[in-house]
Amino acid sequence: MSVMNMIQALNSAHDVMMARDDNVVVLGEDVGYFGGVFRVTEGLQKKYGRARTFDAPISEGGIVAAAIGMAAYGLRPVAEIQFADYIYPGFDQIVSEAGRMRYRTAGEWYLPMVIRTPYGGGIFGGQTHSQSPEALFAHVAGLKTVIPSNPYDAKGLLIAAIEDDDPVLFFEPKRIYNGPFDGFFDRPVTPWAKHPKAEVPDDYYTVPLGKAAVVREGADLTVLAYGTMVHVALATAEANGIDAEVIDLRTIVPVDIETIEQSVRKTGRCVVVHEATRTGGFGAELAALVQERCFYHLEAPVQRATGFDTPYPHSLEWAYFPGPIRLGTAMQKALED
Amino acid sequence: MSVMNMIQALNSAHDVMMARDDNVVVLGEDVGYFGGVFRVTEGLQKKYGRARTFDAPISEGGIVAAAIGMAAYGLRPVAEIQFADYIYPGFDQIVSEAGRMRYRTAGEWYLPMVIRTPYGGGIFGGQTHSQSPEALFAHVAGLKTVIPSNPYDAKGLLIAAIEDDDPVLFFEPKRIYNGPFDGFFDRPVTPWAKHPKAEVPDDYYTVPLGKAAVVREGADLTVLAYGTMVHVALATAEANGIDAEVIDLRTIVPVDIETIEQSVRKTGRCVVVHEATRTGGFGAELAALVQERCFYHLEAPVQRATGFDTPYPHSLEWAYFPGPIRLGTAMQKALED
Amino acid sequence: MTKQPERPNRPVLSLHVPEPSARPGDEVDFSHVAIPPAGSVPRPDPHAPAAETHPLATTLVRVLDDAGRAVGPWDPKLDADTLRRMLRDMMLVRVYDDRMYRAQRQGKTSFYMKSTGEEAVAVAAAHALDRDDMCFPTYRQQGLLVARDYPLVEMMCQIYSNRRDKLKGRQLPVMYSDRAHGFFSISGNLATQVPQAVGWAMASAIKGDSRIAAAWIGDGSTAEGDFHAACTFAGVYRAPAVINVVNNQWAISSFSGIAGGELTTFAARAVGYGIAGLRVDGNDALAVYAATRWAADRARANHGPTLIEMFTYRVEGHSTSDDPSVYRPKEAGAKWPLGDPVERLRLHLVALGEWDEARHEQLAAEIADEVRTAQREAEKHGTLVSSTIDFPQDVRTMFDDVYAELPWHLREQQAQMVAELEAKRK
Amino acid sequence: MTKQPERPNRPVLSLHVPEPSARPGDEVDFSHVAIPPAGSVPRPDPHAPAAETHPLATTLVRVLDDAGRAVGPWDPKLDADTLRRMLRDMMLVRVYDDRMYRAQRQGKTSFYMKSTGEEAVAVAAAHALDRDDMCFPTYRQQGLLVARDYPLVEMMCQIYSNRRDKLKGRQLPVMYSDRAHGFFSISGNLATQVPQAVGWAMASAIKGDSRIAAAWIGDGSTAEGDFHAACTFAGVYRAPAVINVVNNQWAISSFSGIAGGELTTFAARAVGYGIAGLRVDGNDALAVYAATRWAADRARANHGPTLIEMFTYRVEGHSTSDDPSVYRPKEAGAKWPLGDPVERLRLHLVALGEWDEARHEQLAAEIADEVRTAQREAEKHGTLVSSTIDFPQDVRTMFDDVYAELPWHLREQQAQMVAELEAKRK
Numbered sequence A, B: 001m002s003v004m005n006m007i008q009a010l011n012s013a014h015d016v017m018m019a020r021d022d023n024v025v026v027l028g029e030d031v032g033y034f035g036g037v038f039r040v041t042e043g044l045q046k047k048y049g050r051a052r053t054f055d056a057p058i059s060e061g062g063i064v065a066a067a068i069g070m071a072a073y074g075l076r077p078v079a080e081i082q083f084a085d086y087i088y089p090g091f092d093q094i095v096s097e098a099g100r101m102r103y104r105t106a107g108e109w110y111l112p113m114v115i116r117t118p119y120g121g122g123i124f125g126g127q128t129h130s131q132s133p134e135a136l137f138a139h140v141a142g143l144k145t146v147i148p149s150n151p152y153d154a155k156g157l158l159i160a161a162i163e164d165d166d167p168v169l170f171f172e173p174k175r176i177y178n179g180p181f182d183g184f185f186d187r188p189v190t191p192w193a194k195h196p197k198a199e200v201p202d203d204y205y206t207v208p209l210g211k212a213a214v215v216r217e218g219a220d221l222t223v224l225a226y227g228t229m230v231h232v233a234l235a236t237a238e239a240n241g242i243d244a245e246v247i248d249l250r251t252i253v254p255v256d257i258e259t260i261e262q263s264v265r266k267t268g269r270c271v272v273v274h275e276a277t278r279t280g281g282f283g284a285e286l287a288a289l290v291q292e293r294c295f296y297h298l299e300a301p302v303q304r305a306t307g308f309d310t311p312y313p314h315s316l317e318w319a320y321f322p323g324p325i326r327l328g329t330a331m332q333k334a335l336e337d
Numbered sequence C, D: 001m002t003k004q005p006e007r008p009n010r011p012v013l014s015l016h017v018p019e020p021s022a023r024p025g026d027e028v029d030f031s032h033v034a035i036p037p038a039g040s041v042p043r044p045d046p047h048a049p050a051a052e053t054h055p056l057a058t059t060l061v062r063v064l065d066d067a068g069r070a071v072g073p074w075d076p077k078l079d080a081d082t083l084r085r086m087l088r089d090m091m092l093v094r095v096y097d098d099r100m101y102r103a104q105r106q107g108k109t110s111f112y113m114k115s116t117g118e119e120a121v122a123v124a125a126a127h128a129l130d131r132d133d134m135c136f137p138t139y140r141q142q143g144l145l146v147a148r149d150y151p152l153v154e155m156m157c158q159i160y161s162n163r164r165d166k167l168k169g170r171q172l173p174v175m176y177s178d179r180a181h182g183f184f185s186i187s188g189n190l191a192t193q194v195p196q197a198v199g200w201a202m203a204s205a206i207k208g209d210s211r212i213a214a215a216w217i218g219d220g221s222t223a224e225g226d227f228h229a230a231c232t233f234a235g236v237y238r239a240p241a242v243i244n245v246v247n248n249q250w251a252i253s254s255f256s257g258i259a260g261g262e263l264t265t266f267a268a269r270a271v272g273y274g275i276a277g278l279r280v281d282g283n284d285a286l287a288v289y290a291a292t293r294w295a296a297d298r299a300r301a302n303h304g305p306t307l308i309e310m311f312t313y314r315v316e317g318h319s320t321s322d323d324p325s326v327y328r329p330k331e332a333g334a335k336w337p338l339g340d341p342v343e344r345l346r347l348h349l350v351a352l353g354e355w356d357e358a359r360h361e362q363l364a365a366e367i368a369d370e371v372r373t374a375q376r377e378a379e380k381h382g383t384l385v386s387s388t389i390d391f392p393q394d395v396r397t398m399f400d401d402v403y404a405e406l407p408w409h410l411r412e413q414q415a416q417m418v419a420e421l422e423a424k425r426k
């Protein structure tokens, strides 16, 4: 056991898996000697050699395609896309190729590969260092999409993703790399060290894909969250004295429908929250699922607290970000209606 | 007035606009001398010259980027992507650039451009000639997304899209290029000539973006549809003797929320239908919106009838396609629940 | 649009849009095609620096002369058995193409694509590569499968999407996949396979394996960003890969000028990346063989990738959905000055004294028979028409292989579909 | 993974991963950099076929020699006023960079990127282009704005995302945009601007205009598919465009070998596309000017695009988020053998007798003053810190310009946000 922040936990996941399985290789822009712009791959090249951790040309399409070829060969590549905002040049390879290879070959070729990428706002990164494009991948059959919210899960989920035999999109909420952020941007931030989920085993363990975690039990309302928003949800519930059940989805495809249904059946009210733009976000799918499956338990419409339908603005970040006021309002609405 | 199928109507829209405005130019793979693989641009090169209608290299990214540059210059480019399944190499330019240019320049640059592309299944096109990726664009702020369902609307909407000062994704349901298809694949298909919406004015007119059409009035149930599914919805209502109100959305972003709300408030029941895969499809957004805004009028959960969450299979097309049985079941469910 | 500023001293610009040398109604015109004599092009050492190959990127490696003799330094000096086998494979591909094309016309399947005139590009390459090198083809390299003895019946069952189709009817006809024959799944999305091939080759290098990857891409498709990624990654990491640009001069209705072919050759792209590049007469099976072998040897020696332009001509339409007479003269295919690869190899064997009219006819008859038999066998398992009506594939398989395991939502959707089919049967 | 087959006769492959010549702790090593003497490279006619430029793609166009003399056929023979103006612009850029870098360090904004050592690449190009040619820059061509007299205060207000920022605080600092100064909106997404520039140039040609487009892209970013699209489209349609690859030899922590720079030059990409290509000493303002002018003349004459590699060195870190001493020797920037562009131009003016120590110091003082005054003025309108706290931009503008008109859902969201801010104030 060590106390780790998310970067350290993710680094440890790489390290553990590269030591266990020499088919695990790491590629991406600046991931080699430098160890990645967020230092998630630090030390790996030194330890495992240049042929197993190396810098890639600035071509997200090429990075994903090369990873596909490597996975088809039999390796387990872990590709880093430097920011999720830059994943789109690789979109065709992810959607048309990675997502469909097993299906179109009737299982003859499959692709055990992970695409890791920091996502989300809260760091004054402006339009191109703040986006949350997870919904674009959730719509594509054949892909799994995972989003951790703390160091313990980050390591365990990443190991599970590397061991998974299907392509996994692994979105890392960069705002909470160094400490949980609860959305109160004007208060000091606590480091991970003070959080129980920063206690991370040094060795191998997994957190299973497709399983949500109930991170706060409550009776009045269910909040469905992932990534940074898990912390915002917890803080908002506290701040507003709401007896909310907060569910950290951890995997959005396949989503843990049982845990969701169980909770909403109990509380009868539901709020979904994400940073991504509202229209067509994953919150729409969650709201659709909840009303389809728990309609007669619902006492109020499912509310969505989300990023606005604009590009991510730089200086107006705190007016844009779905923080405690936006989520609190949605929770109140779900309770009052 | 002439009787036109959708191809002719779309061709006529190009013709009318190229004649009216010499800033309108057309580019895309095979659109020039040949007139496009579906012949939508037939005759335009001959009439308006090679500098205004020309073949493009097989680079959807380049096609979109060139169109962006042209639109920034002041032209009104209409770019054809040969099949919607091939739009992904242009995804970054569409999402990161076209969708954000007006915003990131505070209006200094804006992009009057249209990206036309045939989409949808029903033609035994297999995985890469059948997809319906509209939801991926609906999630992106700054883009408009339009989908016609008949020749009259196709021409009027395309003209409106060309005149619009924002980038418009224009998805053409290729299954109904030559005649309306109601989903009964084992019955003979009627040509457009027998359909009232095949009466198309030869000259300029527009169908406004952002306005839905109530194509069938009904009291018991609201069906939200677009593209080919409009015809499937009408046929399914008839076949099942359901007094359904069928709404042809025509534009999915911005969606005509008033028409939707009005109808659902009246009927108290709602089914959404699309060909795209279910999870994270635009149907999720519609279901989320309807339950948010009409919750207390809803007598049953909003049902979704959609493509399955698999890649589009070639020979099993008619088991995959959301036809009258799938939609009929959803309608029954919405009525019974 | 803002008005253009007045700039009286400046010349007026105009857009250049490339046009092919002849359109329907025009005389076929191949006068712009420069054809150096067979045997005239030097052969660098496969271990030479890439730059030594660059003069070869703008000429044409040719081995077979007009009399059917193999001449010059690129002559691979193959034994007669190999030559006869290559001839047989090419002839078989052509017959197979004809039969399947006809099957589509008969409504037995939805789609077909021929490789007429381009048989050497695939067949000779397959013979030059090791049997376990991995091929990343496009839809016009059926010759690879034939040369590697993939059963015809399997190929046809894929074309028919029938009960025996190993791809479970999921893929458009011609989108074969067979791992055991080193034939990577064909994608409908152009160019995607090329950087994948490079990734596969990188993996082979990472693991200290000795197998290499070979990829094929059409002239038109080189415009995709994926082609650039492939060349960049292959060069940077010296990936053991052979990247073949099959320049058949057309991309559906667009001639190669629309992909940049007016400006330079496709092999010249290699110069831009600083990797080895060769331009080869793709209708000359010996030249294709020799160049492929050269590139494979180079890759195996850790000298990295080679880009080979296989210069050929698409004799027929793009696919069953295409009618080329709408955009080029009808006789274009027949008049291609570099001839027919099957005929040229036959002539060579005859010139060697290793072949004659009688043996040729016998082989043709055997092949016709083999294909006919295979077709009969394949059709026993159904064709697309019948598949469509009674869903002979177990439709529940539609949900398999999306993931390794069926998640809850696919399980639910599967049940929903089964219920629908039951409703339909009633 | 399936076990590798036994292949005893085959050599073992290995992956090559490029490494720079020196890492932290190593001696700086630029011995691999070939530097031909100034004036030694011929100058083809701008109307010559592209191929005539290709030998220039692997050498280096240089005008200024070590003594500060302008020599050889590329000497643009500029008058002293222009030279002094270019010197002033470059000096101003450097001072501006220093101030804004410091402002970021002082917490007045979130981010900054310097162009130290690369000032000539932007400034000299701006002087060689017509004032109404359209520039499609990356984030390191602030020199274009300075050379075109864009107000410093405007630039700074963008850096501060303050009340006066014309981009309404929406863009990351340095992502300027100004249509009136022919400066296209900078994108955070690398390489996207290059094919857009080509599209703009095509539009200019379509309309019979005479304006051309110029684009800039980093060495690392050439690996993106967009770069390939740009070169392909530009070549095919002979677009009047100048594509500048600014090879400063680093892409964050990755040296240019990771983008293919070990294999050949970036200018050599032009050979692959069959378009004109030049490789230029980017620290030599006269060479930059001359090459840009040559390419512009060529484009205006409808001869199509030119790819110019501006060979330079990124003297400082990638951005305020970067510490280059982690991945390269600290002294690398100072030891770049092609020197400092400002110093070289200064020396040239002195050599011409058109400049001296006193004037230089006076100019430096004036510039320092101008920048300081502008900064004081800009800060009156706020800095990012203060913006963050009291949202001085009218926050409702957040919803403007997503579309030409506000659709219902954005109107609702706007109202929601206003309500939130009211709640927050309470």
Ligand SMILES: Cc1ncc(C[n+]2csc(CCOP(=O)(O)OP(=O)(O)O)c2C)c(N)n1
Binding pocket: B029, B058, B082, B086, B089, C138, C140, C188, C189, C190, C217, C218, C219, C220, C221, C222, C246, C248, C249, C250, C251, C252, C314, C318
């Ligand atoms: C990404 C993508 N864009 C467009 C298409 C449609 N398309 C299919 S084949 C083809 C032409 C390809 O030409 P070429 O690469 O020269 O190959 P050839 O058919 O000549 O063998 C096109 C445009 C596609 N399949 N994929």
Ligand SMILES: Cc1ncc(C[n+]2csc(CCOP(=O)(O)OP(=O)(O)O)c2C)c(N)n1
Binding pocket: A029, A058, A082, A086, A089, D140, D188, D189, D190, D217, D218, D219, D220, D221, D222, D246, D248, D249, D250, D251, D252, D314, D318
């Ligand atoms: C599509 C995309 N991928 C990755 C990044 C992250 N990124 C920003 S700058 C940079 C390095 C660019 O290097 P180069 O093109 O050489 O330009 P330079 O910074 O040297 O001027 C990277 C990888 C990005 N902005 N966009």
Ligand SMILES: [Mg+2]
Binding pocket: C218, C219, C220, C246, C247, C248, C249, C250, C251, C252, C314
């Ligand atoms: Mg071709």
Ligand SMILES: [Mg+2]
Binding pocket: D218, D219, D220, D246, D247, D248, D249, D250, D251, D252, D314
């Ligand atoms: Mg650089």
